Amino acid sequence: MSAIIEVNKVSKSFGGVVANTDISLSVEKGTITGLIGPNGSGKTTLFNSIVGYHPIDSGSILFEGREISTLPVQKIARLGLLRTFQQTRIYGQMKAVDNMLISLPHRKMRFADAFGRNGPEQYERAEALLEFVGLYQKRFLRAGSLSFGQQKLLEFAMALMNEPTSLLLDEPTAGINPTLINGLIDRLRRANEEFGITLFVIEHNMRVIMNMADHIYCLAHGQLLAQGSPSDIQGDQRVIDAYLGAH
Amino acid sequence: MGKRAVFYLALIIFMIIAPFVFPVFKTQLATVWLMIIVALTWDMTGGQMGYNSLGNITFYGTGMYVAAVVTIALAYDVGEYTGSSGGGIYEFTDGQYFTGMFLGMLAAGLFCSVVAVVIGYITFGLRGPYFAIGTLGVAIAAGELVSNWDWVGGGQGIALPVYPGDFENGKILFYFLFAATGVALFLFLKWLYTTRFGAAINAIRDDEEKAEAMGIHTLQYKLATWAMAAFFVGVAGAISAFQLIHFEPLESAYQTINLGIFMVVCALLGGKGTLWGPVVGAILFHVFKEVTWTYLLGWQWVALGVLIVATVVYFEGGVVGWLMERKPHWFSLPAKADEAAGDDQS
Numbered sequence: 001m002s003a004i005i006e007v008n009k010v011s012k013s014f015g016g017v018v019a020n021t022d023i024s025l026s027v028e029k030g031t032i033t034g035l036i037g038p039n040g041s042g043k044t045t046l047f048n049s050i051v052g053y054h055p056i057d058s059g060s061i062l063f064e065g066r067e068i069s070t071l072p073v074q075k076i077a078r079l080g081l082l083r084t085f086q087q088t089r090i091y092g093q094m095k096a097v098d099n100m101l102i103s104l105p106h107r108k109m110r111f112a113d114a115f116g117r118n119g120p121e122q123y124e125r126a127e128a129l130l131e132f133v134g135l136y137q138k139r140f141l142r143a144g145s146l147s148f149g150q151q152k153l154l155e156f157a158m159a160l161m162n163e164p165t166s167l168l169l170d171e172p173t174a175g176i177n178p179t180l181i182n183g184l185i186d187r188l189r190r191a192n193e194e195f196g197i198t199l200f201v202i203e204h205n206m207r208v209i210m211n212m213a214d215h216i217y218c219l220a221h222g223q224l225l226a227q228g229s230p231s232d233i234q235g236d237q238r239v240i241d242a243y244l245g246a247h
Numbered sequence: 248m249g250k251r252a253v254f255y256l257a258l259i260i261f262m263i264i265a266p267f268v269f270p271v272f273k274t275q276l277a278t279v280w281l282m283i284i285v286a287l288t289w290d291m292t293g294g295q296m297g298y299n300s301l302g303n304i305t306f307y308g309t310g311m312y313v314a315a316v317v318t319i320a321l322a323y324d325v326g327e328y329t330g331s332s333g334g335g336i337y338e339f340t341d342g343q344y345f346t347g348m349f350l351g352m353l354a355a356g357l358f359c360s361v362v363a364v365v366i367g368y369i370t371f372g373l374r375g376p377y378f379a380i381g382t383l384g385v386a387i388a389a390g391e392l393v394s395n396w397d398w399v400g401g402g403q404g405i406a407l408p409v410y411p412g413d414f415e416n417g418k419i420l421f422y423f424l425f426a427a428t429g430v431a432l433f434l435f436l437k438w439l440y441t442t443r444f445g446a447a448i449n450a451i452r453d454d455e456e457k458a459e460a461m462g463i464h465t466l467q468y469k470l471a472t473w474a475m476a477a478f479f480v481g482v483a484g485a486i487s488a489f490q491l492i493h494f495e496p497l498e499s500a501y502q503t504i505n506l507g508i509f510m511v512v513c514a515l516l517g518g519k520g521t522l523w524g525p526v527v528g529a530i531l532f533h534v535f536k537e538v539t540w541t542y543l544l545g546w547q548w549v550a551l552g553v554l555i556v557a558t559v560v561y562f563e564g565g566v567v568g569w570l571m572e573r574k575p576h577w578f579s580l581p582a583k584a585d586e587a588a589g590d591d592q593s
Contacts, residue, residue, distance in 0.1 A: 051460065077462030085460070091453035093520075094446070102446045106462045114444040114468070162461060 003062075004029040004166050004198050005050065005081070010059035010069075012042075012049055019045040021222045022059070027166070032192050032199045034213035036206075036233075038243055042222040043202045044086055047168050051083045052076045063166070078107035082164035086171050086202075088151045092144030096135060096154055099143045100126035103158040126161065133157045133187060149176040153184075160191060166198040167191070173205050181205070185212055210234060218242065262430070266422045273418040277490065279533045280425035284483045285506060286513035286525035286532075287432055288476035293511065294519030295440065296472055297452030299375075302366070302382025304507030305389045306477040308500035309362055310355035310484025311491075312393060315405045317354045318347025329400040339408040347408075352424075352485040359481030360474040367473045371466060374455075383503065390501030404495025407488060421490040428486065432479045437522060439475075448472055452520070509536075512551075516558050518565025527566050 003026035012020040019042045027033045035043050049056045050063075052073045061069040063081050071079075091099050101118050130136045133153040138146060143154060152175060159167055172188065173181050185208055191197050203209040209216065210230040218226045218233060220242040226233060233239055266273045285303065292298040319328050322343045328335070339347070370381045394402045410417030439445050447468050450458045458465055484500075494500055501507075509532065517528020532554075539550040562569060571578050 073459045074462050074464065077460055082462075083460060085457070089454050089457040089460075091450045091457065093453050094449055098446055098449075102443070102450045102458075102463070103461055104443075106464060111464070111467065114447060115439075115442050117442055158461070 002029055003027060004064060005200065006060075006062040007046070007050065008060045008062070010046070010049055010061060011057045012045055012054070013057060019222050020049065020056075023219070023222075023224050024059075025217050025224060025227065027198060027200050028215070029198055030192075030196060031214040032188070032201065032212050034209040034216040034230075035200065035202045035219065036204070036209060036216060036239075037219035037225070038245070041219040041242075043219055044170060045222075046219070047083060047170055047202065051081065051168065077162075078105075080107070080163075080165035081168070082159050082162055082166070083168035084155050084159055084170055084172065086174070088148065088155050088175075090143045090146075090151050090154050090158070092142070094143055095140055096130065096143050096146065097123070097126050097139040099154060099158055100130060100161050103161040105161075105163050129157045129160050130154075132160070132190075134183070149180065152176055156184075156187070160195065160197070163195075164197060166200065169199060169201045171202055171204060173203065173208050181208060188212060262426055266419050270415070273415070273422055274490075275533075275537065277418070277422040277425045279530055280422070280429045281483055281487065282509065282513055282529035282533050283429045283526050284425070284432055284479055285510035286517070286529040287429075287436060288479050289510040290514045290519055290521075290525045291436070291448075291472055291476040292469075293514055294521070294524070295445070295452060296448040296469065297455070298371070298469065298473075299379045299511070300382045300473075301379045301503075301507065301511065302370075302384075302386040303476065303480055303510060304501055304503055305366070305382075305386045306359040306363065306480035307484040307487070307506060308386075308389065308393070308496065308502075309359050310481030311488035311494055311500045312399055312405070313355040313358045313481070314348075314351030314485035314488045315407050315494075316399060317351040318344070318407060319405075321347050321350070326398050329398065329405055337408075339411070341411045344408055344411050348485075348489055351488070352482050355481040355485035356478040357481075359477040359484075363473040363477035364470050367470045371469045371473075383507075386501055386503050386507060390497050390503065393501065394496040400495075402496065404493060404499070406493040409492055410489070421486060424486045425483065428479065428482050433522075433526070435475075440522060444468070444471075512555055512558070514565075516554070516562075516565055518567030518569070518571075521565075521567045521571070524565050524567040531566065 005027040007023055007025050009022045009024055010020055011022055023046060035046070037043050048054055050061055052068065052071050052075070056069050059069070060067060063076070063079060068076050068079070068081070091102065094102070101122060104122060127136060127139060130139050133156055135150060135153055135157065138150065143151065146154060152172065156172065173184055176184060188199060189212065192199050201209065201213065213230055216228065216230055216233045217224060218239050225242055226236045226239050228236070265276055269276065285307065289300065289303050292300050316325055319325050322339055323337055328337060366385055370378060370385065373381045393399060399405055410420070447458070447463055450463060451465055451468060455465060488494060491499060513528040513532045514525045515528070516532055517526065518524030535554060536551070539547040543550050558565065564572065
């Protein structure tokens with residue numbers, strides 16, 4: 001297996017606050033990789049650095065062997081590296097199905113294509129993916145009128161619509177009804193297995209991440225604390241201490 | 248024939264016969280079309296894309312000047328013409344007048360599109376109120392710049408030849424030029440808002456950061472939208488230049504506090520972000536303005552202020568937004584009750 005995302009010695013600070021220090025990790029192609037750590041440990045900052053949301057202070061980030069740390073957000077997204085947001089972001093005033101259609105991969109479009117309309121294939125695909133996340137009944141509703149959990153599912157479906165090679169998910173189960181979480185785990189797995197999308201997931205729900213991930217990285221105080229298989233991480237005293245606030 | 252077809256047909260017939268049925272109001276009706284054009288183009292960025300520009304008047308003024316310069320340059324040296332300050336005798340043949348008008352309108356539209364791309368490249372880095380103030384600054388600066396540029400007449404402005412023929416026929420011509428531009432714009436937008444392009448600018452309005460994260464070419468879309476809006480405003484400015492005959496930079500061309508604000512009020516009053524909103528708003532606004540300017544003279548600006556405050560505070564969706572909420576089936580929208588069904592599970 002080869003690494004699809006490689007983070008080498010990345011540091012990022014905001015004024016006096018050091019959010020990430022010398023973090024190195026790699027995400028293997030075709031896997032589900034987890035990123036855990038207590039609140040404020042720098043997980044979302046690392047995600048933001050990877051997708052080009054802000055420039056990094058030092059280090060390098062490779063996606064499919066290509067340096068991306070100096071590229072802007074849109075270009076990285078068009079390479080096929082996509083992210084979802086911790087505070088869910090959808091297009092509130094547009095219908096759910098229109099949210100899906102505008103998420104068609106723009107890397108495959110020329111500017112002139114913008115003046116065309118979507119054909120039946122695109123509608124079918126949008127509806128199939130809405131069905132996949134269980135929002136088919138809600139497809140003609142304004143996305144902003146959906147509940148938070150439904151918006152989260154919609155955002156996930158929009159990401160799939162974009163046909164990314166790699167998807168960074170920031171707390172996909174936060175705010176979702178516990179009875180729906182099993183269904184979501186199943187869908188994330190299927191996205192990984194059936195669509196072949198590499199997933200890199202920030203998650204606070206240990207049951208979810210331990211069940212799903214092939215490999216887990218743990219951050220604490222902006223540094224990489226531990227890594228390994230879910231069972232290694234569960235047994236690691238440093239990880240348990242970090243979560244309980246031992247240091 | 249469906250209800251919709253009857254409705255559109257009635258509108259078109261009214262549009263064609265209006266200047267003959269109400270001959271006294273020919274220029275007023277032309278002004279209504281001008282308001283519709285500037286309100287619709289303002290709404291392209293303000294309503295559909297979420298960028299509230301206060302500087303679209305720049306394109307109106309620039310369109311006027313481009314049309315004037317093109318027309319004059321066809322027959323005379325522009326510097327000499329403006330330098331004479333109306334003292335010299337300059338005759339224009341019918342051919343020169345109409346060629347100037349046609350080329351002037353075209354050149355005004357194209358030039359304004361280019362200006363929009365250049366200004367947009369700088370100002371689209373600004374968001375929300377900063378964009379509004381930034382573009383307002385551009386409009387004010389453009390007016391001052393032109394009023395100090397002697398080649399185009401400086402602060403005195405510039406005069407165009409008078410319509411060669413019966414004056415009343417001239418008024419009818421200007422009415423139909425505005426009306427044709429307005430109809431073309433309306434049909435263009437009706438089509439544009441159903442394409443992927445329309446969806447992309449709506450996405451930018453709803454959440455630009457998300458649109459970027461999804462790989463949409465946001466800057467391209469923003470520049471293209473503004474350039475299209477500027478084209479139509481420029482053309483409208485060119486027609487206004489011929490209609491007004493003489494105009495000066497600060498009060499009639501780059502009139503930031505009049506037309507520059509009116510277009511925003513029209514869109515808000517009618518309902519921004521809808522196709523019909525700016526049209527309805529422009530008609531209502533112009534009627535309101537003419538009534539208050541006639542019967543409340545002295546208090547007309549106060550009445551206008553009250554209208555703006557009332558619209559913004561009590562009428563957030565404008566007239567069309569208000570109708571959409573009450574009569575959703577007119578717009579083939581789901582009723583409120585269906586929307587609420589979206590909240591039943593999480």
